[in-house]
Amino acid sequence: MYFYNVINVTIIGTGNLAFHLSKVFLKNQKINLVEICGRKKNLPIEFNHYINYSNNISRIKNSDICFICVSDDQIENISKNLQTEDSTIVLHCSGSTSIDVLSNHNSYGVFYPLQTFSLKKNINFSNVPIIIEGNSNKNLNIIRDLSLMLSNKALKASSKQRLAIHISAVFTNNFTNYMRIVADEILKSNEIDTKILNPLTFETFDKLKYLSSKEAQTGPAIRNDLKTIKKHLNLLKGTGHEKVYETISSEIIKLENEL
Known part of the structure; x- marks a missing residue:
């Protein structure tokens, strides 16, 4: 000391x-x-x-x-x-x-x-x-x-390791919070209280105490449910969020093949 x-x-x-x-x-x-x-x-x-x-x-x-x-x-x-x-x-x-x-x-x-x-x-x-x-x-x-x-x-x-940590933090925090901003916009445009997502948001991170991030992944993309994904993309038309939804879904589908 x-x-x-x-x-x-x-x-x-x-x-x-x-x-x-x-x-x-x-x-x-x-x-x-x-x-x-x-x-x-x-x-x-x-x-x-x-x-x-x-x-x-x-x-x-x-x-x-x-x-x-x-x-x-x-x-x-x-x-x-x-x-x-x-x-x-x-x-x-x-x-x-x-x-x-x-x-x-x-x-x-x-x-x-x-x-x-x-x-x-x-x-x-x-x-x-x-x-x-x-x-x-x-x-x-x-x-x-x-x-x-x-x-x-x-x-x-090291500075290189810290940069890797920072990138990981951006994915974990900044990008995740942006997704919630998008989700809130979708709900508001359909006259739905955004607080309805709070229990899901909390559970999403709470279960990472017990499961790896890959094990915790759920949703239509990990199931390769293309029919549901298509419905979502149709609803998102004109919102400006179609591209990010499609890109992330494609990456999760790739992940499904690794599990």
């Missing part, structure tokens, strides 16, 4: 992840959140649990670890303009960005929480796997120690 006293941290960014990290840091007696830094003139109202804010990155306060919690396309620019002490470990929190974008710093790494974050939904951080990487074994161990202060699981991964 590298931290015997309180560790000082700073956050750059005011988005969803920055919001949740600030809350979990403030609840941990071993972590002192020194400052949040962002582009906006004032800290967003959602951060009313915190007061130390600056919109001048060139004057960010010193800390042991600095978290860059900004969009992926801004990380490299932030890193180039960030002046820190050599002992400060600079971390980005991206799943798809290489650790190398931080190489202008002496100590750097990656802290990628594998979870979806929204302002209006609380997260139990202790259940969030944190994917980590460091530019040295010493820094990796420090990042691991910090991660285990917040979560029950810290997983070392």
Whole structure:
């Protein structure tokens, strides 16, 4: 364990992840959140649990670890303009960005929480796997120690492995949620309450506790029920959703041959 006293941290960014990290840091007696830094003139109202804010990155306060919690396309620019002490470990929190974008710093790494974050939904951080990487074994161990202060699981991964994890997360979360958006649109256009799908949605993920994803697959495509698929495609005409339905059904039919 590298931290015997309180560790000082700073956050750059005011988005969803920055919001949740600030809350979990403030609840941990071993972590002192020194400052949040962002582009906006004032800290967003959602951060009313915190007061130390600056919109001048060139004057960010010193800390042991600095978290860059900004969009992926801004990380490299932030890193180039960030002046820190050599002992400060600079971390980005991206799943798809290489650790190398931080190489202008002496100590750097990656802290990628594998979870979806929204302002209006609380997260139990202790259940969030944190994917980590460091530019040295010493820094990796420090990042691991910090991660285990917040979560029950810290997983070392290379930038390539982390990208694979991020792609998998996009399929699991982002694409799945988009499917629910489409499903809600279909129900609304037919004057049906979208909440009717909630039990099915919950069961879809709950049974993955007991079955593999392939074992859990059901529906007309896995049964190669072309008659039902044709009915669905006819109903979807003009909605703009026919192509995605047809593409995914075709892929599931291929999967059926593997089972």
